[in-house]
Amino acid sequence: MWNGAFPTDAIENAMTAIAMHGGETVTRAEAAVFFDQLFSLPAADTETAFYPDVIPGEWGSGDIYTAADGAAVWDGPEGRPAEGPVLIDSQLYYAGADGYFLKNAYSGSLFFDSAGRYTSGNAELDGYVLAALREATDDSMTRDEMLRAMYLYVRDSFTYLRRHYYKTGDVGWATQEALTMYSTGRGNCYCYASAFWAAARALGFDAKIVSGTYGEEEAPHGWVEILRSGERYTYDVEIEMAVRRDRGASDLYEMDDSARQRHGYQEFSATDDMLPRSLAGELLPG
Incomplete structure (x- = not known):
């Protein structure tokens, strides 16, 4: 039963099959091979010929038999x-x-994009994030579970490295800092935040990157915020990593307003995703 979604490898196999025998016209055998590859259906046994114009063992004959048996059906609009x-x-x-x-x-x-896939606007970053998602998540997880898994992945997979900081409200730095973290495995709070920000967006969460201050000393700091069901939640991977590194216990995942105020997160003037794209420095098509 087909639900309307094709695995990437099935699409690639189908395109390869049709390219091998492609031309201005498509034969029945070529079409059968294409669709059987697309639906990941095995070619049938061809020892017995069911059609007078199909030679058993000839290229595409098994796929014609498979395509003719009615095994693949559309599940209707509800699918x-x-x-x-x-x-x-x-x-x-x-x-x-x-x-x-x-x-x-x-x-x-x-x-x-034109293929219907989400893109950050940076192909290199998209590749790093996709590899991380495939390492840390699987199809059995809900998106919420995947978000939590990527938070833990970023928290536990990278090493802190002191680097430059940004002023409150600075924008345009998220993509580069995410690339720094994924490519080198090291970075500061802005890198940790950016790596999680990129992963959250690749999971379909409209995440915002923030440059502000933290704690009573108002130290420059970066974190992520996600608006969910009308509520703003804060995610601070780096501080949680630092507390755990010093053998402390902390959970800074999905903090609400009261928790954010208790920890001393100071408001900010803007984020990359709240500015016009031309000003934010995160240029995307469109």
Whole structure:
């Protein structure tokens, strides 16, 4: 039963199959091979010929038999994904109200390219984040569970390195700091925040990166905020990592307003995703 979503490897196999025999016209055998690859259906046994124009053992004959047996059926409109984020092979798509994926369009501040996949606007960063998602999550998880898993992944997989800081309200630094963390494995609070920010957005959460201050001393600091069901939540990977490193206990995942105030997070003037894209320095298509 097909639910409308194809694995990436199935699409690649199908395109390879049709390219090998492609031309201005497509034969029945070529079409059968293409769709069997797309649906990941095995070729049938070809010892017995069912059709006078199909030679057993000839290229595509097994796929013709498979395609003719009625095994693949459309599950109806109810089989289409509900409106919202859809993850296929750790890659993010967004289904519109009509059940079709957005293409060359935004959902909030998240951009989906011509293939319908989310992109940060930086292919190198997208590659790092995809590899991390495939390492830290699996298809059995909900998106909330994946978000938590990526928080722990960023917290536990990287090493702190003192680097420069940003002033409250500085923007345009998130992509580069995320690249620094994923490529070198080391960085400061801005790098930790950016690495989680990039992962959260790749999971379909409209995450914001923040440069502000922390604690009574108002030390320069970076963290992530996500608006969920109308409530703003704060995620501070680096401080939690530092407390645990010093054998302390801390949980700074998904802090609400009261927890944020208790820990001394100071307000900020702007974030990358709250400014016009031309000013934020995070240029994306569109």
